[in-house]
Amino acid sequence: MTAPCILWFRQDLRLGDNPAVEAVRHGAVLPVFVLDDAAAGELAYGGAARWWLHHSLDALQRDLEARGASLLLLKGDAVALLAELARRTGATAIHAGWLAEPWARAQEVALAERLSADGRRLELHRSSHLLHPASILTGSGRLYTVYAPFARKVLASGEVPPPIDAPDRLNGVTPPAGLSLADLALTPVPPQPNWAAEFGTAWTPGEAGARERLAQFIEDGLENYATRRNEPGVEGSSNLSPHLRWGEISPRQVWHAARGAGGAEALPFLREILWREFSHHLLWHRPEMPREALRAPFASFPFAPDQDLLHAWQGGRTGYPIVDAGMRQLWRIGWMHNRVRMIAASLLVKHLLQPWQDGAAWFMDTLVDADPANNSASWQWIAGSGTDASPYFRVFNPILQGEKFDPEGAYVRRWLPELARMPSRYIHRPYEAPEEIRHAAGVTEQSYPRPVVDHATGRARALAALRATARGPVPEGVEA
Structure with a gap:
């Protein structure tokens, strides 16, 4: 085998405007992707993200093959596997994009040290x-x-700077034996339920x-x-x-x-x-951001963990239509509208007093765009514990938010068919509708639940918790 440069794809699964690709385009190249769940630990890819990764790798394989190269797939300890691959192929350098995740940075340091000890080098590029x-x-x-x-x-x-064009051709070398895409086991297979059945109707990875x-x-x-x-x-x-x-x-x-x-x-x-x-x-x-409050006082926020409340939220059964529609959308297509993400997160943390880490973990498992930085920064913003969470005492009113941003209930009707016949006037507050209207719309407590907590009660409880956390006066809150 001609000694190549190794092109290590990580979370930059493209050929266009990829500085790592540009660095190797004129020499022999061996593209590789390594699935290393152990290194990522608690930040390992969730189910929806793995579905996307499967199809993205499939597309990357085809794009590389069209340009004369093949993608080598491996699974396990990326540092050990890549160091051994470099030794076996005689590669003097591995080119990759750097990442911001703490586990990935530790991986880069370990790999650079391993390669350096063998007279080789790791070249990191800003690709993302x-x-x-x-x-x-x-x-x-x-x-x-x-x-x-x-x-x-x-x-x-x-x-x-302007983006870089993708190369028309790559001088790919014949890779050593690796795994098939199926071997990575990224998508649900029988007898597992196919929870990703609708993902392909919404996305083209x-x-x-x-x-x-x-x-x-x-x-x-x-x-x-x-x-x-x-x-x-x-x-x-x-x-x-x-x-x-x-x-x-x-x-x-x-x-x-x-x-x-x-x-x-x-x-x-x-x-x-x-x-x-x-x-x-x-x-x-602040590498602790995915798990710890960035503002010290919020480390003692008086959360009241309750599995029943968490499950009601996860399943879209809170009794707040805009929130439940979002949670159903999330489960069906692996994505939720950004405004609805904020409303749903606020309800969980402030009205229900559930730890933001539990909500963040659910999003990491169910979002196709699950990103540790975006996800944890946004959850901490909502929870009030983020560095930019101002005003931290904001409490979203899920009813008013629904009426403001989905006034005719188009979003709710799409994802909550049990409310499809409810008049727009009551679509975001179905249990305030007269009984005859609910009956005509087919809305019962069996078909759609009452709110798990009254908004006024939940808001008051949230403000009390914030006062306890701040250990001082807290305004009556900003109701959005």
Whole structure:
């Protein structure tokens, strides 16, 4: 075998605008992906993410084969397997994209040390971010803890470099024996229930699917993004989050496409890309973020863990239609509208006093775009324990939120068919409807539950818990 460079794909499963691919495009190359669940530990890919990964790897395999290379699939200790692969093939270097997750950073250090001891090297590239998290610091050299000044700093840091085209050909070498995609066991197989049956109706994983999704958004959604992104009943989201999470498209590609098409009007959407950067910035500097409160007082927040309440929330049986519709959407297609994510998370943590870590864990298992940085930063923002959770005493009113953002109930009717015949006036508060209206709509306590907690009661309890946490006066709360 000709001594190649090893191209280690991690969470950048694309060929276009991939600096690691660019670094090896002119020499012999051996592409490889290693599934290493043990290294990730509690941050290992959840079920929905594994479904996406399966199909993304399938697409990457085909894209590589069309350019003259094959993807070697391995499973186990990535450090040991890659070091041994380099030794067997004579590769002098492994090229990969760096990651912000603490387990991945530890993996990079261990692999670099192992390779260096053998006269080889690990070359890391920025493939999944606009900027390195350590490069955006305050004037005093500290991490940014508030999103707005972070975003201003990035916007003022200069133009984002243009993306790099994918190579037409790669000089792939014949790989050693590896695993098949089925061997990785990423998708449910009989006798397991096929909980992912509907995922394929909503998503097309892979680089081509990502480009198509971006093009569709630029053409149909970017212009009205600022006004439609909060309306779950319409196609107002970009739906790019899982493609970005798996690196099937790069932030630079998205940035330039939006900038070129929308100019200043693209800024509301670009700020969402910057929130992703901010989340990774926080994780880089605060690796405890997925499991520990970032604000010390919130470590003692008086949660009241209750498995029945958690299960009611997970199953979309809380009695709050906008929340339940979101949880049903999540289970059916592995994704939930962002506005609804906030409402659902607020209900769990504040009304129900369930630990935000339990909600974050459920999202990590059920979201196709499950990302440790985005997920934990957003949950801590909702819980009030995040560095940018201001005002931390905000309590979302799930009824008012539903009436504001889904006024005719289009979203609720789609995901909660048991409420489909309820008049719009009562769609978000079905048990306030007169009995004859509920009867005509076929709504009973057997078909759809009453709220697991009254909003006023839940809000008062949340504010009391916040007062206990803050150990001082807390305003009456911001009801959104």
